[in-house]
Amino acid sequence: MKRPTILALAAVVLLLVGIMVGRSGVIDPAEAQTSSATARAAEGARLRKQIQNDPLAPTVARKGADVTLVMFSDYQCPYCRKMHPVLEQLVREDPKVTLVYRDWPIFGPGSVEAAKVATAAKYQGKHAAFNDAMMHTPGKVTSQTIRAAATKAGVDWARLQADLKTHAGDIDGLIDRNGRYAAMMGLTGTPALLVGPYLVPGAMELAGLRKAVALARSNPNALPK
């Protein structure tokens, strides 16, 4: 079953790549079109910067980092949970990556609630601990499992409830924003990882992630012309 899946996915994505190769392969003599391509590239860079830098999105920021990873995930997405230890390991072994978490809850109410609590935990400096506890929670995400993960992470629940209320607008805004960025990038599902300028939909193993990071490091501003 594994092989057909990979091939089927590759077919979908290669189609997209094909479109882009087609676009970038055209050597374009027309001044107007060149400038529109430049504008497009500038717009793309601007958008990428926005996706990589967010006032609220939980971020593991590193000094002197040269590659930013942006993880789009859902706490109930099986492959997002599978990716969690991979991301942890990468951050451990590579001090020059910054990791941004963008919760994109598409699996229903339990996912939305978990995403909100994860963001709210940031106000008490507990996002990493809660995220880790949640990613290690087996089974379906419910109010009970969220509460249990919060306890395990040492989250002050009363404070969290207060933060959920006080910052409701900001938290909802972040989740909306994450969904909008996902749609703009043409993402259809979770997980997805933006590695520097490269978008990698679907779960990855550590070796693949290392390669993607190396690629992003050598082409930090890769853009289609």
Add this chain to the structure above:
Amino acid sequence: MIFRLLFALFVAGAALAPAAAQAPAAHIATDLSARVSDPRPGMRTRIGITMTSQPGWHAYWRNPGDSGLPPAVTWTLPEGVKIGALEYPAPTLLTLGGLASYVHEGRFTLLADLSVDDTVRPGTRLPIRGALTWLACSDSLCVPERANIAVDLVAGRGRSAGMDAALLRKAEAALPRPATGTASVTRTGDRWEFLIDTAIALGRDTARLYPVGDGWFGADAAQRVRMSGSHLLPSVPASGSAPADRFEGVLSDGRSSITVKASLRTVAVFSPATGLRALSHSYDRRELLRDLRFRSDAGEIDAPLNGNGAGKLLLSRTSTCGSLAVARQRRCSP
């Protein structure tokens, strides 16, 4: 890994290329069909949503297990037409990334009853419309998908077969059948022991119990099924105390399946040496003694003790309000 790296895309390109941003074709195709194209007013018929997954993709059962979401539909119906709840074929177990899910792969059909009120006049056009949402997952990606489904019927005599009548008949035959006899579940140590009386033959080596509700056992719990006469006896490690007075689920061997509605019973063992001993973890021994005395006084012990003084008492949870009150630490009036 090479394939994975092929996925690397330039994000700006994807963001700005409208062609690339268009929603790709769904990984699971859907089709709505009806048993008859001319449903008879005052009668009930069946409609079915047939979902066809691309190889390697799956959708979720009504209880998705550890993760996932089942398909959901919002109907838009003409006056006088009602559609019942979706009925699912038995799922299969899929374990990926440490999460166990109850899924459907390949082609499967969700059925529902459609009834036309007897006030609807023959010849009335009945456009059936639905907005269907579901989650499609592969072994690395999960995608929320949606489709508008439609079928056009005309009130009539219920005699004209619909386009996919044969497919729907097959789907009906594939639905879990009601177990022919009664079923019960008891807690023994840290396991649920089911006793299911059924005349339907299931392969015990491949049979697996799928719960409709949460809290009984882990989705990937190792199960074993014994057979004794007309009884099937699945045994499953419990994940906690009983979440309800009745277990509802499906027992499937991958080909045939039955619905299981098992009432929860409490088992206690009596022996002359130790007196009464509770097998059920939720019981304190003293409470059990008191409780059983209460039950004995009331003359409602289900199973007699055997000749040597050891025996098994089966207390039906529905008929023993007193024992329930003890087990659950709450009061109730018998």
